[in-house]
Amino acid sequence: MDLSYSPEHEAFRRETVAFIEANKHLAPRPGGPSPLAWQALLIEKGYAARTIPKAYGGYGAEPDILKSRIIAEEFAKAQISPGMGGQGISMLVPTLLEMGTEEQKTQFIGPTLRGELLWCQGYSEPNAGSDLASLATKGELVGDEWVINGQKIWTSTAHLAHWIFCLVRTEPDAAKHEGISFLLFSMDTPGIEIRPLVDMTGAANFNEVFFTDVRVPKDQIVGKRGQGWQVANSILRHERGSLADPNTMLSRVNALADMMKSETLDGRPVMDNPIYRDRLMQIQGRVLAMRCNDLRLLSSAVNKQNPGVAAMVVKLQGTELRHELEALAIDVLGELGLLYGDTPRLRGHGSWQRDYMYFLGLIIGGGTSQIQKNIIAERGLGMPREAKLASA
């Protein structure tokens, strides 16, 4: 056990801090500098797209998990944007690097990294949620084109995206998991209709996307025909861990503690109430456990060890914990905790209520808590799968 960093990494941290100090006035903010210029600067200096090869528009550094962590920590500490995110950068780029053709890498990765090309992800369907592999959106090869018909749902940023990476059933006679292909196409293609889906937070974070005879060139496929499930699965794993960052939770606990010291009830700080205080300490202890687990995962990644079940539990534990953390803040505020939207007396810009609801969405999205438990039991504990229905 040694939590110190090497001199090389300490020096890298100082460099990063110095860069932030010198350039933070260029970071994007409402009415301020544009995110595209900031993104270009971060890539040039190696603070974004760090390990993506230069030939594809990245910085081209050797992977170094600790350096990536240092960048994330220092940008978070300074509360400035660590560059653009989104499903194109976080999910499609790693997939293309692994499974894409040379043409696809050259065509898509650079513009995606620079923020010129925004993507959305077409996976879930009304009848393919937890059982994603039962998806039914159909792709039929007619001449040199896929003709796509069907519907996707929970498509975040579909209304902003230029392109979509989409799972489509192209082999109707193959087994469920072997009949899916991973296609890429422009959202401007005729036959696509987008309907916003307003969620309980009041925002339209998602959309429904309808395809009617959408024609896509045959070569806009990643991997082979019928390999789409494998392609998609490699990045779904990537998504799950990132939904519940313990360092964000820790700063949320600190903000909650500050609020409990400043908010009063009958003239006394809420922190003086032993029941609220005990609930805060419970949450703080649980967050600490997840932070320790996160350090363990970081260390296994650095040392190329398999973290096993410690990694599988992160999405389940983290999203539930974050939801409860926000719930405590609302209880601490009492009636004030009900305030939402543009209103007098609003606390924390409404973030406590918003995140309380938003994290319920994340408990469900990206593989529900119940599906997570099946995965943990079956893959983590080696418990056998459920017996199949006789008729199925």
Added chain:
Amino acid sequence: MEFGLSQEQVMLQASVERFLADQGGLTRTRKFIGEGEARAHDVLEGLAGLGVMGLIIPEAFGGVGLSFLDAAIVSEALGRFVTPAPYVGTAVLAPLALMRAGSEAQKTEWLPKLAAGDLVAGVALSEATGARGDAGVRLKDGKLVGTALFVIDYEADIFIVADLDGRLHLVAADAPGLTRTSLKTIDGTRPTGELTFEGVSAEVLAASSPAVLRELIDVGRVMFAADILGAAQDMLDQAVAYSKERKQFERAIATFQAVKHMCAEMVAALEPCRAMVWYAAYALDALPAEASVTACHAKAHLSEVGTFVARRSTEVHGGMGFTDLVGLHYWFKRIGFDRQILGGPQTVREDAARLQGFSS
């Protein structure tokens, strides 16, 4: 940056576990309780042979001079095997009290005997973490008076006793004026009891200070947290194994989602606890600014998760879980003991709040 156990630590834990398994595990524990043994001499000797009793004692005093993290992973092993051996008092807290607050003469006299396993040392810290009723020991006219409850490693030859002013004293078990009363708890693996002092002469540990007392409490809490980790992990392992064996409706009950989800919830809560115990023990060694708060959180959180795992893993076993035949209750009760000793979760969390200035 290396978050985890070293190769040596993995080997240390494995060798202790191998010894405990060879010793008979639950069978040895049943005998200890069934025959009303006061001290498991064979287990104590074996542990001393492995260096466990002198684990944190410096080599100059006959020990091996290892860290609190090493002590914690041994504690975890003892919890896993519900071992009825003195450890937290004798091998960790009493040596630590002597190392931090004892004179050279006291160290020279007592530490080598503790390291060799020739001596069992009880530790009375309960009142320093919250005094029940009129419990508490005071120095009056140079002699100890009062009562100390729930002594750790009670079947001992000497005792380290914290008085209400935070000073530590060393008392022989047969000191005139000292009355010992055994207290029978749910956990038969951990003899405990109370000490009544009616004007007892004791040796003060001259370098006693609030900081030393604080460290003893922190270290003790992390050791009991580690014991919970081992005990709870074993209960979970037993539950998963049982669910794969046990058939109902012509299938293993492990195929049912209701059973799977119970097991998944247990491992999801418990696995991060492993990293937390490592971190809390490492903080005792290397991160003094965080050590106390982290120790409180480790103790409280492991207590909550341990209680949850103890209950759920028993349920997975159905009716058999409730019986003495399977014997799960030895682990269940061990975790129950670990939860209350040196402060239950609410007490310890309030301590964490106070340390951070959240509570006056």
